[in-house]
Amino acid sequence: MTAAVFGHDGPWSEEEYLALGETRQRVELFDGSLHVTRAPTPRHQRISRRLGNLLEPGAEALGLELLEAVNVRLRPDRIPIPDLVITGPIDLDDPWIDAADVKLVCEIISPGNAATDKVLKMHYYAAAGIEWYLLVEQETLTVHLYQWQGAHYAERSVTKAGEALELTEPVRATVRPEELFS
Template sequence: MTSTLINRSLPLEALATTEADYLHLGETSARTELWDGGVLACPRDTPRHQMILSALANALKANRTDLNVIAGVPVHLGPERIAVPDLIIAGTIDPDQPLVDARSVRLICEITSPTSATVDWSLKMHAYAQAGIPCYLVAEPERGLLHSYMLSAQGYVEQSVMQLVRVTGLNL
C-alpha cells in the first residue's frame, strides 16, 4: 500500500512518526501535521476559506508592526506535536526556522470546515491550551460566527462570539 502524501508515492511505513522524520518530509502536496507520532493530512482550503483567512489576517494586523501575522506555518506545540494552524499571531520569531515555537505564539486561529470542525474544536483546542497559547479564535463560516477564547487555569474559556461578517467585512 502506498500514499500520495507528497508528490511521489511512498510506502505507508515511510510516513513520518518522529519530529525528525516529519521535518525530513519537506514540502508535501497536502498540509500535514504531526500528532503524537502520527501524521494527520489536512484537507485543502477552498476559495471561501482563503478569503476568510485573508480578511481575518488583515483585521488582526490592523497597523500593528510589533506582531507577526502568519498563515499556514508549522507550530511546535511540544514533543511529537506540530500543528499547522490557519493563522497565528506571534511575537519575535526566526523567519528562517521551519517551525515557530508555541511560546512565541500569542493567538492561534482555525477556520472550521465540515471535515475539520471536530479536530478544531477538540484535539487542537486542547493541544493549543496545553501548549500555553493565550488566545484561540475559531471561525465557523457555516454559521457565520467567530468565537474568541482566552486561556485560564482550566483551559480555554469563551470570551465572545461575534458575527464573522462584522470582523471580516465578507458576507459569504
C-alpha cells in the same frame, strides 16, 4: 510524499515529519501520527486572507508577526498548522514557531474537519499555553474568541453576522463576520 508516508513504519518523529518538506496537503504531526487534510477551499482561504488583513495592522503596530499556515511546535512530536498565528519576533527561516512565541492562534473550521479544530486542536493549544484562540465557523458565520485559563480555554465572546468583535488583546482590531464571508 505518498511513498514516504505509506512506506513508513511506526510513529513519526519531528525529524521525519520535517523531512517530508512542503506539500500541497496540510500534514500535521500529533504525537507520532500524521494528520493529512486536503488543501483548503477557496472560500476558506478568502476568509483567512480577509481575517489576516484585519489583524495585521494591529500586530505590526506592536511589532508582532501575523503568519498563515505555518508549523507551530506545541511540544515534541506535536506540530499543527493553524490557519493564522500572531507571534512575537521570530526567526522567519526556522522550520517551526515555538508555542511560547504565539500570542493568538486562529482556526477556520472546514465542514469536514470541525472536530479537529473544536476539540483536538483546542485542547492541544490550551495545553501549550497559547493565550488566545480565535475560531471561525463558516457554516454559521460565527467567530468565537477564547482565552487560556490554566488547562483549558474560556469563551470570551461569540460574534455573529451583524455584530462586531472588538479585539483589544493581543492586538486591536474590529472583526465583523459578514465581511469575512461575503
